[in-house]
Amino acid sequence: MSEPPELRTSSPDLASYRLRRERELGSLYATARSLTALGELDAVLASIVHAAHELIGTDFTYLSLLGPDGEVTLKASEGTISSTFNEARVPSGTGVGGRVIATGAPAWVSNYLKTRDVPHDRTFDDLVIPEGMVALLGVPLLVGEEVIGVLFAADRTERPFEHDEVALLSAFADHAAIALNNARLYDESRSALKQLQAAFLTIEQQVAMMERAQSVHESLTNVVLKGGGADEIAQLLVEHLKGAVTVFDRTGTVTATCSLDAEVVQSAQRPSPDAVEQARQSGRWATTTDGTGLWHSAAAIQAGDTHLGALLLTRTEEPAPVDIRMLERAAQIMGLLILKETAVAAAEERVSGELLTELLVSAPPVRPTQRARAHARGVDINLLNVVVVAKSATKSASEIGRRLHAQSPEWNGLAGEHLGRAALLAAAPDPARLAETVHRRLRRELGSAVRVVAEPVTDDNWRKAFELAGKCCDLMQSLGVTDRGSTAEPFAMFALLFDTERASDLDRFLADSLQPLLSYDRHRSTQLVATLSSYFGNSGNLTRTAGALQVHMNTLLKRLDRVESILGADWRTPDRALQLQVALRLHDLRTRIE
Template sequence: MTGPELEVSDQLGRGLLSTMRSLLVLGQLMTESSGERQILELAMTAVPSLARCRVASLEPGEHAGLDRTTTGNGPVGGPVEVSGAAWGWGYPLGSPPGRFGVLVVAADEEPTSEEQFLLRALAQQTGAALANRHLHAQELAAAEELSEVNERLRGSLGALERSIEIHDRLTAVAVSGEGRDGIARAVHELTGLPVAIEDRYGNLKAWAGPQRPEPYPKDSARRREDLLRRARASNRPIREGGSLIALAHPQGDVLGVISLVDPGGQAGEHDVMALEHGATILAMELARVRSLAESELRVRRDLVDELLNGTEEESALARAAALGYDLQRPHRVVLVEGGRGSIGIDALFQAVRIAARDEGAGSLLVARGSQVVLLADRESDWEALRQSIIRGLGGASVRLAVGEECGAVSDFPQSFRQSRLALQLMRSAEWSDQAVRFDDLGVYRLLVGAEDLGEVERFIQRWIGSLLEYDEKRNSELVRTLMHYLQHVGNYVATAGSLIVHRNTLKYRLQRIRQISGLDLSDPEVFFNLQLATRAWQTLTALRSGPAS
């Protein structure tokens, strides 16, 4: 992502937060509106400013039009067929869903998840405002008809004032950006009860109030999923043990849980209201945080991809600086892949990330296909890094290759190519899984740098061409046998062990090699040239095999 694109991403994040703030202000205006008509007009006017949609219809009345949706009276509504539109959705107003009607919106294409979240929030705000207006109208009617209920009316007005107080307090938290801690404090102050905010898995993220348990209890995964299932099925907070539980789940995806610790069951209607509104504000906050995290991850991935493929230096340095990363230190491109056996890329990525952090190797890394690329910003004990990755994977086999040092942004593609080549050599030469630096490849490195690969090919043909031709025709392994024999400096026992063959089989193959090539393997000069030829063949094989996916 370029510098301007990063600036646009930041502007989008700020725009989303600004829109949510405006939505909260709109909800307050609705609450203070003089009648239902004005509330509905405010809702209809707001739709185009929240999403690329238009209002198809706004049908007031209990359960109006809900038979047109696929989800009945569910809290998120459902799709609606609208003439001339590619996408339509009906959002129920009020609780239970549809009590005050349905807001139907249409668009030429499906809005983004953020836009759908804002539309749903608008429907919730409209329903809440209609509910408040409906309650207020009932109170006024009762006051006009029965003078003896004045005292009850004052109590109802007090409840309304309490609702507005709850709304205003939590709206202020959302606007000020106090985060999870601020939301927990606000709900605690409004209810007088301890408040806990947990992530989806039950890990405590914020606490407000006395008597915080140490250690904080955590349910088993099965029990947690059962709790989330029951909470999703309910339209209101549910009681679990000594707590009231509400979910923060924009678009139905549970991001967190907020609960009132109420073992005595003393929470009243307004406490439940504060909890529900706190869950709405928490959903907005967690959605914002997740969006920012995903944006940063995309920026990191794009930066690494462009460095490896070659990019303009000034732009790369600017984007790295925006991430708080110093790209002007010397780096090496490190490539990690699973060895024998299969390793999931997610597990490999996490193991490399943790090992790189623990070994101080670097923090800029991405997954590419079945491999993980790490831009290491300091010299490390590469074998120690590999062993740390292996421990993180529970003992799985891992290969690690390191390119030459990058002194400038323009050096990254070359270092990446070198690390890929080192991995290819490990495979073609059948080396054991290990950490290999391109700097340490010796003659292989010279062969890679040869300007005339045709000359290298002719050298290979001169010394082992007949064996390669024999292997291709007979599907035999004479060149592979010779390669292991030369690597073990003519040691029969070690060669047979590495090939996993009987010594008599090895002797037969060596005899065939002598017969076909006409070479004396005991001649030191022949031995040296055969070593060079087999390594040249391994190098060309690695170069021609291309990058691993």
């Protein structure tokens, strides 16, 4: 190789040049040897940029690797001042790095931002400005014929890069690429080893896991056979899985908890854990973590497509697959318990409802067999002194009946559905307070308006009390009362409507008061009854009455003349008018109820 022209005539300069080259080469080979001693990928990357910075002497150096997505990502740097620069991601076809990757050869520019010889990436250019980068040299990191990355040397002043600098950095990059590839292979080998170790558990570990799972399964089965519940399942899981276990019902309400750590169980009971919601949506299980470092694993309690609740395991370490399987198995057992309890409750409701129906349809006195059946259920028939009827415009009678059944033990009573109405036989000293209490609870549980009427029982005649309460409940709706708990007493003025024993009295009263008008309307298809109701409803004001009926004033006057011809001239007198108004109101309400 010939000497550089500028050194041919000066022996001292030649000696200085050779001495510098010897130092650079010595540093190069010493650095290369140090790289071969490293194994960790991150340590190799940091060592490469540090050694390059020391070797080439520029303001800063950095290294980017080519990813499978075609982007060049900065992995390590030395001498940089901007924190955002270390987050650079550049498309492989842009910048100095793009040219190096495309050609497999070094490339440099004396002023990166001003040059138009290479394609620019706006995102990377925005990072270059705060870093103050001007001159830039890039050399390829080659493994065989493949470029795996680029090693860069940069200055914050404009200048060219000499041939010796390019050659020195390229030589270093060749050694660095080998060390980098070895580190990558080392990482891959170590990762493969870990996967192999995880895949091949020892026979003893597998046997221990199977025995542990079998033990939990047997314990869960014993809980079912012994009639245990959610508390026993939660305690059993904590004994085997540690941490905290929380049981949620279908509404998300906590029904049982168990934990050896109070702080962990408090975290588990926070509203709407993400894992519980994810498990509910999937119908299986889900695991999440939170900001406190706790792991939450939930398993859905399902019966077909019906969601019955969830089991939540909360602890400080990630659950193993066998732990998740135990949690799922416990959720299945919990589902069986819930179905069992539901079946028992349904049978109890059915028996209670059947006895309720017998008492409501039978005439006094009560048969001894009925007393015995009630006594077997803890109910003393002699104390059942109030009948409660509840009705809602939005909820079914069966649903309200189930709610009443749940409340019935508090009043030593019976509840169910009879003739399409939800009913309760109760022992209570104050029917009005009972009506208010039942109404308040039903209103809260149903989340909608509900009418509740409580009627005292006399002479063991529950049927009469039921009929009065039911009719009054219907009357409340006709009167626009949709959400109230009361006895029938406040509606006594309308007793003719709901007291079945006075039905004949109502018929006679309406016949004496309105029968001529009703017959006239029926035979001639007129509207005299409706006209008279509107007339009284508008306090006798003819203009408002005509407007309400949407008829001409002459038409209204003719109708009122016809009323007078049928009822007599005294129909406007105070006593006769009051009788007509009451009769018209009762007739209208009875029509609505029937």
